[in-house]
Amino acid sequence: MRRIVPRGRRPILFFLAIAAHLSVVRGQSGVAPPVPPLPSILQRPVPLRDGIGRANQRVTTSSAQAQAFYDQGLAYLHSYVWIEAARSFNEALRHDANLAMAYVGLSEALGELGLSAEARDASAHAQKLAGAVTEREWLRVALRANQLDAAAHPDDGSRHTAYKQRLDEVLTKYPGDVEFLLLVGQAQDPSTDGHGMGGGSSSLRFYERALARSPEYFAVHHYMTHACENINRIDRALVHAELYAAAAPAVPHAHHMYGHVLRRADRVEDAIAEFETADRLERAYLQAEEIPVEYDWHYRHNLNLLGMSLQYAGRMTSAEPVLRRSFELRSLDRSAQDLNRKDWPTFLLARGRADEALAAARTLATDSTPLAAAMGHLLVSRALQSLNRPDAAAEEGDLALGQMRAIGPQGGSILPEFQLTQGEFLLRRGEVERARAMLRDAAAKLRGQSGPDAWVQTLFSLEQVTRVARELGDWSLAAEFARLMQSHDRTYAGTQYALGRASEHDGNRAAARRFYAEALRGWARADRSLPEVFDTRRRLSALAATQPAHR
Numbered sequence: 001m002r003r004i005v006p007r008g009r010r011p012i013l014f015f016l017a018i019a020a021h022l023s024v025v026r027g028q029s030g031v032a033p034p035v036p037p038l039p040s041i042l043q044r045p046v047p048l049r050d051g052i053g054r055a056n057q058r059v060t061t062s063s064a065q066a067q068a069f070y071d072q073g074l075a076y077l078h079s080y081v082w083i084e085a086a087r088s089f090n091e092a093l094r095h096d097a098n099l100a101m102a103y104v105g106l107s108e109a110l111g112e113l114g115l116s117a118e119a120r121d122a123s124a125h126a127q128k129l130a131g132a133v134t135e136r137e138w139l140r141v142a143l144r145a146n147q148l149d150a151a152a153h154p155d156d157g158s159r160h161t162a163y164k165q166r167l168d169e170v171l172t173k174y175p176g177d178v179e180f181l182l183l184v185g186q187a188q189d190p191s192t193d194g195h196g197m198g199g200g201s202s203s204l205r206f207y208e209r210a211l212a213r214s215p216e217y218f219a220v221h222h223y224m225t226h227a228c229e230n231i232n233r234i235d236r237a238l239v240h241a242e243l244y245a246a247a248a249p250a251v252p253h254a255h256h257m258y259g260h261v262l263r264r265a266d267r268v269e270d271a272i273a274e275f276e277t278a279d280r281l282e283r284a285y286l287q288a289e290e291i292p293v294e295y296d297w298h299y300r301h302n303l304n305l306l307g308m309s310l311q312y313a314g315r316m317t318s319a320e321p322v323l324r325r326s327f328e329l330r331s332l333d334r335s336a337q338d339l340n341r342k343d344w345p346t347f348l349l350a351r352g353r354a355d356e357a358l359a360a361a362r363t364l365a366t367d368s369t370p371l372a373a374a375m376g377h378l379l380v381s382r383a384l385q386s387l388n389r390p391d392a393a394a395e396e397g398d399l400a401l402g403q404m405r406a407i408g409p410q411g412g413s414i415l416p417e418f419q420l421t422q423g424e425f426l427l428r429r430g431e432v433e434r435a436r437a438m439l440r441d442a443a444a445k446l447r448g449q450s451g452p453d454a455w456v457q458t459l460f461s462l463e464q465v466t467r468v469a470r471e472l473g474d475w476s477l478a479a480e481f482a483r484l485m486q487s488h489d490r491t492y493a494g495t496q497y498a499l500g501r502a503s504e505h506d507g508n509r510a511a512a513r514r515f516y517a518e519a520l521r522g523w524a525r526a527d528r529s530l531p532e533v534f535d536t537r538r539r540l541s542a543l544a545a546t547q548p549a550h551r
Helices: 015-027 038-043 064-078 082-095 100-112 116-128 135-152 157-173 178-186 201-213 218-230 234-247 252-264 268-289 297-312 316-328 336-350 354-364 370-386 390-407 409-429 432-447 452-471 475-488 493-505 509-522 531-545
Strands: none
Touching: 038 082, 064 082, 064 100, 064 218, 082 100, 100 116, 100 135, 116 135, 135 157, 135 178, 157 178, 178 201, 178 218, 201 218, 218 234, 218 252, 234 252, 252 268, 252 297, 252 452, 268 297, 297 316, 297 336, 297 452, 316 336, 336 354, 336 370, 336 452, 354 370, 370 390, 370 409, 390 409, 409 432, 409 452, 432 452, 432 475, 452 475, 452 493, 475 493, 493 509, 493 531, 509 531
16 A cells, blocks of 8 residues: 655655764865765656666655656666766655655665765664565665665675575565565675666676566666676676666666676777766766766766777877776875776886886775775885885885785785886896796786776786797797787787787797787777787788798
8 A cells, every 4th residue: 555645744855964974084184175075966867767777666655756757767777877866866865755764765865875874864764664564665774774884794694694584585585576685696795785787697697587587677787797707708798788788778887887787798889988978978978977986886887988998099199098998087086096097007018108107006906995095005016116115116116015914804805916016117127037936926816816907907917927028039928928818818908919929939820820810800900009909010021021931
C-alpha cells in the first residue's frame, strides 16, 4: 500500500555537514578554491533526463514524480554518476519526504562522494521511515546500514562477513530480484563498500543470474563489462560494453567503458573515439551545470585513459595536452586517484624529456595525498637517474621509502614502483644480478594487478625497462622484458619494436624484419615525427639492403 505524503514537508539534505567537510579540505591549502560548494550543487533541482539508461524499481510512494526521480537516481547510481544520483534522490524527496528508499540511494551517493558521516545520517533517516515500507524495502534499508557498518570498520572482518551473510539471506528470500543480485555481485569486491569495478569471476555468477532475469537492463551490462574485463574475457566484455553504451548514450562512463574494452580488443582508434566522446559529454555537462571538474572523479579518470590510449597509438602530439590537463587538475578530496598524476611525468620520461619530467615529478612530490607524494619522489629519482645524478636520485628514493613506511599498509601498493626505481638504480651502478631480480619481481607484481589503468601502465613500465636496458647495453634483460611485453600485449606496436631490436641484436634478421613491419602497421596513425617510427623504417631499410641474395 502506498502512503499519502503530507504537504509542506521537506527532506533533510545534510548540506551543513557537507559544508563543514569541505571547509576542512579547503583549509588544508589555506586558500578557498574559487568554486561553488558541493552542497549548493547537490541541492539544485534536476530535470528528468533521457539517454541515461532506464531503471524501474517500484518503491513505496504515492507520488509518480517521486517514483520517477527515484528511478533516475538509481540509474545514475548504476553508472557511478554520484552527483546526479544525489540530486535525483533529493528531488524525489522533495516530492515525497517519507520515501525511505530515496534516503538509501542518497546514502549511497553521498558515501561515494566521500561524505561518510552524511551517508550514515541518510541511512539513519531511511531506518526511521522503514516501518511503513514493504518487506523487500525494509531489507534493503537494513542492508545499507550493515554495509556502512562494515565500511566504517575495514579491519574488522567479522562485520564484512556479517554483511555478506545478510546478503545471502536476502537473496535466498528473493532469488530472482535483479537489484539484489547486482548488490550481491558488487559485494564480491575486495573492498567493503565496492560498487562493482573490482568484481571478477565471483561477481560474474550473480550478474549472469541478473542477466537471465533482465537481459535488456543496462546496469547488468555495465557490471558484466567490468567483471569480464577483470578476468580477461575481452570477447564477452566487448559485447556487454557495446550494449551498455547503446543503452546509456548520454552517460560519459558508458562510452568510457566501451573504450576500456576496445583497447584490449586491438581497436585502439575506436577506443580513442569513445574516450573522446566521453570527454565531450563530460565537459558539456560540467559547463551546463556549472560543476567544477574537481568534483567529478570520472573526468580525470577518462582523461588519463584517453591520454594513454593516444600514447599507445603513437599519437604523442595529441596525448601530451591531455595528460598535462589531467596532471594539472586540482583534487578537493585528496583521493587515491591523485596517484594517476604519475602518468604525465612517466610520459615525459618515456619521451626522453628528463628535465621536464623532473619538474613535473617534483610537483607531484608535494601532492597532499601521501601516496601520490611518495610516487612523486620515485619519479624524481628516475628523472635524476636519467640525468646522471645518482647521489640525488638515491636521496629521493630514500625519501619515497620513508613515506611509504609512514603511510602503513597502503604504502605497499606502490612497492612495484619502488622496485622499478631501485632496480634501474642498481642496473646503472653495474649490480646487474640484483637489479634483474628486483625488476623481475616488480614486473610480476605489476602484471598481477587488474583494471584498465594498471593494464596499460604496466605495459609502459615494461617498455621503460627495455629502453633502459638497451641504453646500458644489457641486451639479455632488454630481450627478456620485450618478451614480457609480448605476453602482456602482443598487439602493441612498441612491443613489436622492442622484439625487433632484441632480434636484430641477436642476429636474427628475419625475425627483426617481421617485428619491425608489425610495429609500422601498429603505428599507422602515429605522429609522422615519432622517433620510434623513424628508427623502425631506417632499421627495416638497412636490413633489406643487407639481405643475402637468393640462390
